[in-house]
Each structure stands twice: as C-alpha cells, then as structure tokens.
Amino acid sequence: MNLAKRRVAKLKLSLIILFFILIIWSASKQTGVSLVELFSNLSNMGALLVQMFPPDWSYFNYVTSAMLETIRMAVLGTTFGGIAAIPFALFASRNIVKTGWIAVPFRFVMNLIRTIPELLLAALFVPIFGIGFVSGIFALAVFSFGVIAKLAYESIEAIDNGPLEAMTAVGANKVQWIFLGVIPQVVAPYMSYFLYCFEINVRAATILGYVGAGGIGLYLSRTLGFLQYDRVMSIILYTFVVVLIIDGLSNRIREKLI
Amino acid sequence: MMNATMKKPLMKRLRNWTIALIVLIIYAWAFTGFFKNFELKPTALQAAKAIFAGMSHPDWGYVSQPGGEDLLHALLETFNIAVLGTFISAIVCVPFAFWAARNMNRYRMISSAGKIFLSAIRVFPELIMALLFIKAVGLGAFAGVLALGFHSIGMLGKLFGESIEDMDFSAAEALRACGANKFQTLWFAIVPQVMPQFFSYTLYRFEISVRSAAILGMVGAGGIGAPLIFALNAHRWDRVGVILLGIIVMVSIIDLISGVIRKRLV
Numbered sequence: 001m002n003l004a005k006r007r008v009a010k011l012k013l014s015l016i017i018l019f020f021i022l023i024i025w026s027a028s029k030q031t032g033v034s035l036v037e038l039f040s041n042l043s044n045m046g047a048l049l050v051q052m053f054p055p056d057w058s059y060f061n062y063v064t065s066a067m068l069e070t071i072r073m074a075v076l077g078t079t080f081g082g083i084a085a086i087p088f089a090l091f092a093s094r095n096i097v098k099t100g101w102i103a104v105p106f107r108f109v110m111n112l113i114r115t116i117p118e119l120l121l122a123a124l125f126v127p128i129f130g131i132g133f134v135s136g137i138f139a140l141a142v143f144s145f146g147v148i149a150k151l152a153y154e155s156i157e158a159i160d161n162g163p164l165e166a167m168t169a170v171g172a173n174k175v176q177w178i179f180l181g182v183i184p185q186v187v188a189p190y191m192s193y194f195l196y197c198f199e200i201n202v203r204a205a206t207i208l209g210y211v212g213a214g215g216i217g218l219y220l221s222r223t224l225g226f227l228q229y230d231r232v233m234s235i236i237l238y239t240f241v242v243v244l245i246i247d248g249l250s251n252r253i254r255e256k257l258i
Numbered sequence: 259m260m261n262a263t264m265k266k267p268l269m270k271r272l273r274n275w276t277i278a279l280i281v282l283i284i285y286a287w288a289f290t291g292f293f294k295n296f297e298l299k300p301t302a303l304q305a306a307k308a309i310f311a312g313m314s315h316p317d318w319g320y321v322s323q324p325g326g327e328d329l330l331h332a333l334l335e336t337f338n339i340a341v342l343g344t345f346i347s348a349i350v351c352v353p354f355a356f357w358a359a360r361n362m363n364r365y366r367m368i369s370s371a372g373k374i375f376l377s378a379i380r381v382f383p384e385l386i387m388a389l390l391f392i393k394a395v396g397l398g399a400f401a402g403v404l405a406l407g408f409h410s411i412g413m414l415g416k417l418f419g420e421s422i423e424d425m426d427f428s429a430a431e432a433l434r435a436c437g438a439n440k441f442q443t444l445w446f447a448i449v450p451q452v453m454p455q456f457f458s459y460t461l462y463r464f465e466i467s468v469r470s471a472a473i474l475g476m477v478g479a480g481g482i483g484a485p486l487i488f489a490l491n492a493h494r495w496d497r498v499g500v501i502l503l504g505i506i507v508m509v510s511i512i513d514l515i516s517g518v519i520r521k522r523l524v
Contacts, residue, residue, distance in 0.1 A: 027338035
C-alpha cells in the first residue's frame, strides 16, 4: 500500500519534471535562444557599457527638475489611486457588505486592472491626456488603485470582529460602524500598503516617460536616441540614488507602522 | 515626576505635528506643480471616445491569421520570454542569494554589499537592459529573455536570500552531528526546507515577468509589445483593444494557475 503510494508520488514528480523540461525546451526553441550568439556578440554590449563610463556628471543638474517631476507623479498617482481604492476595498470585503454577490463585480474590476502593466496604461493615456506628466499620473493612479484596493480588502477581511459586534449590539448605524469600528483597525496596514505602492510607483515613474508620459523617462529615451550613453548612465545612477533613499525612508516608516 | 509624565506626550505631539507638516508640504508642492501644468488637450474627449469605440469593437480578425503575425503567436512568444527569463534568473540568483543572506557570511559587510548589489540590479530598468541586450544579440525575443533573466535576479535574489535568513538550522546541525558531510547536509536538511519557498517565489516572479514581457516588445525585444506599440502609434484602437484583451486574458489565466500552485506549495 505504502509502496504503491510512493510509486505514484514518484511518477507524478517525474511527470511534472518532464512537463517542465518540455516547456523550457519549446520556449527556448521558439525564442531562438542561442548561447553561441550571446557570447560571440558580448563584446558589442561591452563596448556599449564602456561608453556609459564615466557618467556625465554635469547632466545631474540638468535633469533634477525632471526627477522632481517624477517624484511628484508618484506622489499624486499613489494618492489618487489610494483614495479611490478605499470605497472599492470596503465594497469588496465580505464582512462589510453582507450581501454575497456585491463583492464579485468589485473584485473583478480590481483583478482586471492589476493585469495591465503600468507602461501600457501610460501608453493608452498619452493619446487622451497628451504627452506629459498628467498621463503618467493617471496611469500610476489606475495601477495603484488596483494594488492598494486588493491589499486593503484583504486586510479588512482579516480584522477583529469583536468591536464590530459590540457596536452593533449598542445600536451603531452603518456609517458609525465603518468609521469607528472598521477604519481604525485598518489605518496602519492601509498606510503601509500606500507607502509600498509609492515605492513601486517611483520606480515605474522613471520609465513612463519612455512612452511620453512625463518624468525622467523622457530624458532617458531622448539620450538613448542620441546615443549619449554617458548621460544615460548618469540618469540611471540618479534614479538609483533617489529610489534607494525613498525605499529606505519608506521602509523605516512601514516598520514603525506595523 | 509631573514633568516627566508631561514631557513624553509633548515630544510625541511635537513629532506628530512635524510629520503632518512634512506631509502637508509635500502635498502642497506636488499639487501646485500639478495645477500649474495641468491642461487637457481640446481633443481629449474626442480621443477618449475614439479609443472607447475601438476597444468596444475589438479587431477579432487579428486573433489568428494565416501568416503567423497574429495575436496568439505574439502572446505565445511573450509567454515563452517570461518562462525562460524566470528560469534563467531562478538558477543564476542562487549564489547571489547566499551572498546577500546575513547568516551565510561571517561579516555583516559582505551580506550588506550583496544586498546593495541586488537592489542595484532591481533599479536598473528592464527596458534599458533590453536595449543593451539588443545591441548584443539583435532585435527579437532572445534579447527580451536575457533582459528579464538579468533583471529578475535582483528580486529573486532578495527574496531567496530572505528565506535563507529565516531558515531553521536545527536540522542541519542534527545531520552534521550524525556525521553527514557538507553535501549531505545541504541536500537533506537545507534544500527540502527552502525548496517550496523558492518555487513559490519563482512562480510569483513569473507572474510579474509575464507583465514585463508584455511591454518589452515596445523597445523591440519580442513579444506582444511590438504589435501593441504599432497599433497605438497608428491609432488602430480596435487592434489595441484586442491586444489588450489578449494580455488581460493571458495574465489572468496565468495568475490563477500560479496562485493555485503557490497555495498548495506553502
């Protein structure tokens, strides 16, 4: 009996491995992976990397305003998305809205939005709002909305029911119930998700300009187009420093929150 | 006594006010910039209408075409890029994970350097990475695979490193006490412990990689991004609509399957 079970488990494992190898094999066949090509042309890439050094230090000054615009995009995008996420998160939580089916469409919209990459959203918004940071803000807002709403409704569903029951028992109405029973319990996780999303958005905002949605990405695509690789490198370094600082700050705040 | 009890709330209040002030200043700065430069193109509404009209009538003919230049092929290529990119990074990131794990290095400096290195990789934009690899191997999916494979090392290395840090060493110690050699301890005590988490993280990264692979084509690194950017530039909204739909369906299915597997793993 035991032996048979083990044999089945073994067969299952080898089938999974075989399936996995098959996928990898067919994928590498179709994408034209060739290590020979990679290693024989690695010098091209090396030449490009050499051109990136030394970075054009004076360029830092020039792109500072674009960098600030990038951060501004991230701040506003996260804020708009985060605010819009609050009602959605409440409606998507089964312990807030007791009627079962109401949560379904709200969750569906959230899941739908989270499947679309930010850069793609930006590319869609540019024809509507025009080239510039407004498109970027809306793209980031839509994306943040999806992320924050999902994380928030999950933490709303995990809250302690005790205070809520107590409030119902003493006759609180629905609005009091939400503002005094639910929200105080989820403020800290919500702020944490907000900051987490802000970190993601800062990173994303740096490339949104590539499709014309404002920020430092515009300079990235411009310098790449003009083959000024030393300037590309200084933009990358600048981004790295800014992202590192923002991540560090946000991580410290988040640690305090939880 | 009185003073001591008074002092703390005052300090706390002061701190809270400072935080509130800083947040207020940040928002004042952000919003003034926003309203100063905010302008809608007069054609915005028209464009939005055109986009909406196109998207509500997707170009179904593009789904499958005899020549092979169609949605399904592009989506398959995107999927392949994500699979291979994730596969490469899942293997390559292992040594980096050990480098960045605090309990695997004697000196804190070494692991900190590893962590900084990994975050440097994470910050390096995928699109630039793709452009670099296009220089090396030419336009096409292979460049996308390499870019994703390289970029994902940053995230997977960090996550793997953290799970190594959280590892329970009692099993390894017990094995060593029984006289197991280094390879045996690694194989029987450490690998079984971290494997489920490694797979779970790899799948998670795969979900992200599918989304990334969908945009890498915008710079010419294969996948669905290239036809998308062509359709966007040509204002063929019906085609944009069908491509978007394709991406949404593919990503949703992959997320669903991967989510089920991950739940069973951990």
